[in-house]
Amino acid sequence: MRSLVFLGLALLFFVSCEEQPVFIPDGGIDPEDTTSSVQKVVLLEELTGVSCPNCPAGTAALESILTVFEGKVVSTAIHGKFLAQPTSQNVYDFRNEDAEDLENFLAPFLGKPAAVIDRTEFEGQDFMTVDNIGLWQSLVSDRLAISPQVSIDMTTEYNDSNRQVSLTIDVTALEDMEGNIRLTVLVNESHIIDAQSDQNIIIPEYEHNHVLREVLTGVSGDIISTVGMTEGEVLSRSYSYTIPDQNGGEWIPGNMELVSFVTASQLNNEVLQAASSYIE
């Protein structure tokens, strides 16, 4: 009898109160930046692969973010080594040395898909890589709320006859910074139709976007200043890139995009600002 009394009390203890329902706000709220005249642009580096069965979910989340924060997020899809080997149905091989180097540079990651957002290690995360897809949008939103320390202007010229792209980047400091300032430039290609693993199937005609083709700088960036920058200072760099010959549905100039971003050692090498520009 005494046991039953204890049991009854324990049950009452556990289920005596009813909690208030949680309020779910509308997502994708674009944070107002009231402190800066320059809009912060966030870089999202997606670690992915055509043999990664969970990666289409990550890509869908990324595309959703690009829609919600249109013009305020740039991305690159890194088909490094892990789960990036072509499936039996793939025509193209997106792997390249730069993608593998960049994947290793951004490691560790627990698995794929994963994203590195502005190269920032967020509170509650073990690493810079975030494998919980659901968190990506809110973390991007957090980064959009901060003021950029630099602005980036990209000027591209494309010569169709020799498939050469000339790129000039002006980095302007919006506040004083110390230490090494690095600039990284990536080449992406979108709208490539090829196979992709998706859970237990292979999607034969999947649209691959923002596929990293080459890193024009070092994967950790080129140092453009070792003594920081003072507010208003402008540093310029020029690059040229020759697009390989078109191969079926890839290496199409109109689908190619240049992405640049700036990091500073003083600020844990987090991305201060990012920008992108289509070649054509």
Next chain:
Amino acid sequence: MRDSLIGAANIPQYDRQLFGGQAWLDLGYSIQGFDLGLRFDMFNNSNLLNPSDSYTGEGIGRWHVAKTIDKFNIRIGHIYDQIGSGIIYRAFEERPLLIDNPLYGVRLIYNLNENWQLKGFSGRQKFLFSEYQPVVTGASIEGFLDLSSEEKLFTLAPGFGIVNRTLDDDTMDRVVDIISTYSQGDRVTPVHNTYSMSFFNTMIAGPFSWYMEAAYKTAEAYFDPTAVLTDINGVESFGKLVKRDGTVLYTSLSYAKSGLGITLEGKRTESFDFRVDPNLRLNRGLVNFIPPMNRQNTYRLLARYSPATQLLSERALQADVKYRWNKSLTTNVNFSYITDLDGKKLYQELYTEVYYKYKRLWTIKGGIQLLQYNQEIYEVKPDVPLVETFVPYVDFLYKINRKNSIRFELQYMNTGEDEKAGYGQDYGDWLFAQVEYAVAPHWSFVVSDMYNMSAGKQTAEENGEKKLLHFPRIDIYYTHKANRFSLSYIKQVEGIVCTGGICRLEPAFSGFNFSASSSF
């Protein structure tokens, strides 16, 4: 030692952090009715936490103080415990996977009488050298009833347990952040408080023993990797937070008499992913432990395909029959069959074993294993057939004299064809051989090799050609009283495990390992 051909490369341990190790020192002391415990943990460049990364940390991994006062037992600190078979609550340590999730808090046990016990606990789950924020609170009552007569043994051991997990505000904010990005049709309303409860009982009647447990978990938001999410662009993808309640039914019936032992087990699991934080994946933050329903094989090739317990949808049966014909001969047959709740076959294993002992001179054990393994589900590998293997094995031990003995193991795995790939399934066929020479009571020398003797779809490639590789291993063991030391050279094949919506690389291993364990 870096070996890019087998995949032992591109992680810190092979590229730069060439030395590392783990150590645990567990101390216990009893004084004046107090029970004190302390464990020092050290991880140096360890890949236990994440096989593709390096983790370094050290500190107090566990401590506790306990005292029994009359009918009360109070324990504070880190507490390992479980309710029933662990289906609603289990705090335990599994070092090879770096699972070490004791509750950091307090536990009270009150002995109502010599047969009935009441238990309550509250705290936060440990992770490495800190704790997750959500709070776990639980209580159980367990008893023992002896209804035996002079002619017949009849006992009952019933129990009831309940566990609450309360999310803290930061964790809930992260859950809300995720759900707020969903379209209206995909949204669910998460709750801070989730309850799981179970009733369990062991009945022993003569040669029969029957355990049953029925568990229920109230509805909460958890991650379902198979649920379809429609994003803002109308694109559908797999994996989202859903809100459902869950159940587990588990039963085990055993019979043992006159050399015959029979065990029948059954389990049904639906939506029972119970974690301290729904954002955690893989084996992190699990509050409970649902027992697996397949034979725990130890031989290398027999254990190659092992089904992970499915937390969201599983129906499983297992039968084990063992018969001892005489002092020399024993036979064992085990059969397990696992499907999801829609009837899709996940795993099937038929295992047979014959054991014969000739005086004290030699023993031989051998048999076959027939297995089917759903790689699509367990490893989320697309476009692969059900892996089918046939493994004959033999284990022969010969005692040369009182001090020296030699043991041979031989296993061969024949794997089915992957017609689409034009190769064998997965890694194709394997051959494993091992020789162990023991010099009692101190030394043991083991040499083994696992050879990928026929190419499969996953077999390593070099310059576009499949490479049939050897994975040798050499171990030297030295035992002195309660001290055991080992030095090993290991080359181990890599694998990929995908679960909970993400894939994790279990990388190949190539290198040396030194291990020492001591009790004093």
